[in-house]
Amino acid sequence: MNYSIDKALEILEQTPKTLSSLLSNLSDEWVFCNEGKDTWSAFDVVGHLIHCENTDWIPRLKIILSNKDNKTFDPFDRFAQFENSKGKSLSNLLDEFQKVRAENLEYLKLLELSEAELGLKGMHPTFGEVSLKELLATWVTHDLGHIAQISRVMAKQYKNDVGPWTAFISILNT
Amino acid sequence: MNYSIDKALEILEQTPKTLSSLLSNLSDEWVFCNEGKDTWSAFDVVGHLIHCENTDWIPRLKIILSNKDNKTFDPFDRFAQFENSKGKSLSNLLDEFQKVRAENLEYLKLLELSEAELGLKGMHPTFGEVSLKELLATWVTHDLGHIAQISRVMAKQYKNDVGPWTAFISILNT
Numbered sequence: 001m002n003y004s005i006d007k008a009l010e011i012l013e014q015t016p017k018t019l020s021s022l023l024s025n026l027s028d029e030w031v032f033c034n035e036g037k038d039t040w041s042a043f044d045v046v047g048h049l050i051h052c053e054n055t056d057w058i059p060r061l062k063i064i065l066s067n068k069d070n071k072t073f074d075p076f077d078r079f080a081q082f083e084n085s086k087g088k089s090l091s092n093l094l095d096e097f098q099k100v101r102a103e104n105l106e107y108l109k110l111l112e113l114s115e116a117e118l119g120l121k122g123m124h125p126t127f128g129e130v131s132l133k134e135l136l137a138t139w140v141t142h143d144l145g146h147i148a149q150i151s152r153v154m155a156k157q158y159k160n161d162v163g164p165w166t167a168f169i170s171i172l173n174t
Numbered sequence: 175m176n177y178s179i180d181k182a183l184e185i186l187e188q189t190p191k192t193l194s195s196l197l198s199n200l201s202d203e204w205v206f207c208n209e210g211k212d213t214w215s216a217f218d219v220v221g222h223l224i225h226c227e228n229t230d231w232i233p234r235l236k237i238i239l240s241n242k243d244n245k246t247f248d249p250f251d252r253f254a255q256f257e258n259s260k261g262k263s264l265s266n267l268l269d270e271f272q273k274v275r276a277e278n279l280e281y282l283k284l285l286e287l288s289e290a291e292l293g294l295k296g297m298h299p300t301f302g303e304v305s306l307k308e309l310l311a312t313w314v315t316h317d318l319g320h321i322a323q324i325s326r327v328m329a330k331q332y333k334n335d336v337g338p339w340t341a342f343i344s345i346l347n348t
Contacts, residue, residue, distance in 0.1 A: 001203050003335040010200050011328065017195040022321070026184050029175050127338035134337035141336055144329035145345035147196070148322035154185065155318035161177040162315055163308035164301035171319040174348070 003137040005113060012105055015143045016098035019046060022150065023090060031090050033157050042150045046093040047081025049146060053100040055080075057139045058107060064122040064132045065111075072123040108136075177311040179287060186279055189317045190272035193220060196324065197264060205264050207331050216324045220267040221255025223320060227274040229254075231313045232281060238296040238306045239285075246297040282310075 001007065023031065023042055034041040040048070060073045085093060111117075118133040152171050159172045166172050175181065197205065197216055208215040214222070234247045259267060285291075292307040326345050333346045340346050 001207060001331040003332055007201055007203060008332075010204065014195055014199070018192060021188055021191040021195040025188070027181055029181060030184065033175060124338070127341075130337055130339070133335065134339060137332045137335035138337075138339040138343065141329040141332050141339075141343045141346060144325040145343050148325040148329075148345050151318040151322040151325070155315040155322075157175040158177055158182075158311045158315050161307065161311035163304055163312075164298070165304070165308060165312040165315075167301075169312065169315045169319050171322050172315060 003118075003133055005108070005118075005136070008136060008140045009105065009109070011140050011143060012101070015049075015147070016094070016101050018147060019049075019097065019150075020094050022147070023094065026090075030154055030157070033153060035153055035156055040149070040153070042153065043085065043090050043093070044081055045146050045150050046090065046097055047085035047088075048078070049143075050093060050097050050100060051077065051080045051084060052142065053097070053104055057135065058104045060122060060135055061108070061132060064120050064135070065117065070123075071121065073125060075125045177292075177307055179282070179292075179310070182310060182314045183279065183283070185314050185317060186275070189223075189321070190268070190275050192321060193223075193271065193324075194268050196321070197268065200264075204328055204331070207327060209327055209330055214323070214327070216327060217259065217264050217267065218255055219320050219324055220264065220271055221259035221262075222252070223317075224267060224271050224274060225251065225254045225258060226316065227271070227278055231309065232278045234296060234309055235282075235306060238294050238309070239291065244297075245295065247299060249299045 023046070026042075031043050032041045034044070055074070056076055063071050063073055088096075113132070118131065118136070120132050121129050122132070122135070124130045152174065155169070155171050159166065162169060162172070197220070200216075205217050206215045208218070229248070230250055237245050237247060262270075287306070292305065292310070294306050295303050296306070296309070298304045326348060329343070329345050333340065336343060336346070
């Protein structure tokens with residue numbers, strides 16, 4: 001497969017529903033468990049995804065499409081969710097994510113980006129020059145990566161309970 | 175966390191809905207893509223999960239709880255889905271999975287298993303002696319492992335499109 005906006009939208013549009021299906025109605029033990037010191041829980045990941053919607057994908061797209069001379073992105077804060085999610089429930093976060101994601105996809109669709117526009121460049125603070133297409137393809141893989149991460153974090157809680165099956169469940173050994 | 179039936183049910187009950195959210199309405203390119211020769215697509219994984227419902231978790235639980243002298247499980251067929259899913263759509267498979275999973279969880283709940291029963295043993299054809307608790311804990315991690323697998327398989331389709339972001343999206347490098 002090669003990146004296309006239509007196919008990418010299929011994934012991006014489902015992610016809020018997927019996360020709600022995976023996480024709604026779970027006990028706090030599932031929601032707040034992590035993989036050890038300095039690792040993230042499902043709650044942390046959903047907060048991070050909201051912060052990406054607010055400061056990464058569309059804000060960076062806007063920089064790329066702008067007429068500015070300097071198209072360097074603001075550095076991304078990987079720890080913003082620890083402050084931003086304070087006092088909120090997972091249900092609050094899932095609702096918030098659904099809302100900002102829907103707004104961002106609505107905006108993306110209205111742009112009707114051309115192939116030429118997908119080739120426009122911005123400046124990543126670490127990587128240097130990146131294209132709009134690379135940014136938008138990353139959005140999709142980033143969603144899927146975090147769905148996999150949440151699944152892994154929760155699976156690992158039973159690592160000591162599965163006995164010899166550990167050998168067959170590769171996610172427990174990553 | 176330690177295994178408990180109530181907490182395990184929270185995950186097991188959500189999996190059909192999670193898979194439907196993740197996979198419904200996707201183009202065939204997403205549904206049938208895989209990671210290369212002899213690897214599985216989302217379509218293959220859902221077929222495998224159905225086969226597990228039909229031949230693994232509850233059938234093996236029944237062997238453990240039976241009065242038979244020989245409590246050796248039948249070997250599991252990892253390739254059954256390639257035959258069983260023929261001629262079906264992903265939508266067929268998702269419906270079938272939802273149905274058999276619901277029936278199996280209904281059965282599990284009716285048993286009201288005690289701690290003593292969770293300690294009963296069966297004989298795995300490869301591992302030897304395993305407990306009912308280990309089997310049931312594996313059921314949960316197996317679900318989560320395959321959700322992560324499907325996410326990884328789909329994410330990798332854009333591996334060549336994300337440019338330098340490959341370095342930040344660890345799922346692309348597994």
